[in-house]
Amino acid sequence: MPARRAEPAVRQVGSRLLLALAVLVATSVIVYLDRAGYHDNAGGELSFLDAAYYATVTLSTTGYGDITPYSDSARLINILVITPLRVLFLIILVGTTLEVLTERTRLQWRLNRWRSTVREHTVVIGYGTKGRSAVDTLLGQGVKKEEIVVVDPQRKAVEQASQHGLVGVVGDATRTDTLVRAALPVAARVVVAPERDDTAVLITLTARQLNKTATVVAAVREDENAPLLRQSGADVVVTSSSSAGRLLGLSMLSPHAGAVMEDLLTYGQGLDVVERPVTRAEAGHGPRDCADLVVAVVRGRRVLNYNEPEAAVLQLTDRVIVIRATGGGA
Template sequence: MLLPSRAALPPLLQVARRLLLALAVLALTVLVVYADRGGYHDSAGGPVDLLDSAYYATVTLSTTGYGDITPVSQGARLTNILVITPLRVIFLIILVGTTLEVLAERTRHQLRLTRWRNALREHTVVVGYGTKGRHAVDALLGQGLSKDEIVVVDPQRAAVDAATADGLVAVLGDATRTEILQRARLDTASRVVVAAQRDDTGVLVTLTARQLNRRATVVVAVREDENVPLLRQSGANVVVTSSGSAGRLLGMSMLSPNTGAVMEDLLTHGTGMDLGERPVTRAEAGRSPRECPDLVVAVVRGSRLLHYCDPEAAVLQLTDRLITIREASRA
């Protein structure tokens, strides 16, 4: 599981930066030794050159200390005490710090993950972060959900990385497997959006999701109309046929381009007019839908959907919910 990344350097960049610091300390030590090479003795009997200085700096900073090259002059020994020893400490701090950084980051990630699991309730699980999944997330965010209330599940690493880059929690894995959906805490979710690439995958995901959670609202996108009954039998509350809906919108736009433009506007949240659902206010209860500030197109009463022209919807009840059209700025 991947939590949304915070403002920090990528791990490889952090390691590269520490490696450059270590190399800089090593290079500085080589220069210090080479500048005072006359104060060092090589057990092989030859003079100390640049390669010998690099060798001595390497074994000294790594605390290996073979003893074949040693400081013999007072100045070289004083330099080892005052300069090379602090450089050795800095070098070790860089190396140990890298290890501690990795361990600390893992610990922080585990703590964040544990807190997230304990606090996650009534969230939305989006299976598939392709074109349909991303647009579904955009619509959910536009209707007031926060990114903390959305969990993405996708088998593709690129899609999971894209979701975390967008600030969402993401789970990498096959959503047809129970353990993958359990990582997304689907058992405590209130909504499930299935936007799989294949219809048969959507059926399996729906069956698995419904097995884990009987009360959640499951919305599934499929390509073909013939798979709609199968999805409903599998436990989907709403099935959206992408090919059929696109075809109907195409036909509508052909006969009436303005009608098609209006429908596209209603389906695109945040621009022009928005189609949404809201509860009836106390001031609206007992009144006609035509008296509401928004344009009411349907009334949800219990488990029934009443169109605005239905006689039963002539008087609103406080427990009703309204399907309305309103300006995007007021949504």
């Protein structure tokens, strides 16, 4: 679940253990300084080890009775000093235990509540460079953080996603149980962005088996693996290496065209490519009559270029893919 700004649990437990140890040492020193007022059934004067033993059994309320205070000063110190230290010692130990149990209960309650309410969300598999960029774009497009679930085999990556306010699942995404924990069967969108192409194929197969209707977008490094991913059930396949190579070649031939393409690919800066519904004012008109620059028309499950005859007249049920300046309204 999304991390809350709090002191790490290990640090909390460590600091409390040090405090409990400090109480134990302080009690041992107090008893040792007043050792003449204590009686040991084993005979002889109390050593520091005996004082530490008495402090341990006293603070833990074990109290074997083999070492007892008999002088008035020793008994008074037990009443006024050691008894409050005993209470403090117990508060530290019991408080730590209760807090751990309470935190576990609270986390389990949040997890159960999330599982019962999450629907139509987006599952991002792989929180590397591609996965993080996909999440940033989704957030820029208005998707809420609580509607995004990150799956990654690296605990460090999932903790990073949790710190950013996202729900994270640690595990192998090729396994069904991992994707079920991410509630993928009820997800609306799945982004497959692992480091290896063969892993992407296995994840896509597993995801499509669990969810027949979700939109699955997968990233691969090599073009030759793209058809295999489509056969595995991916709706859209993005080839990262060839796309980068084409952008490099375009930038070499025309640096300005390359800069424009880079601008279009970088969401939130300069120009953005967005998909939006056709407005009532635009219905019945051509793509060139829209305020935004229309590059394609989405009609049903088909994507029509703006200059195709079928796209000459926009319908109210259509959606258009447009290029607009950053921050432009819908």
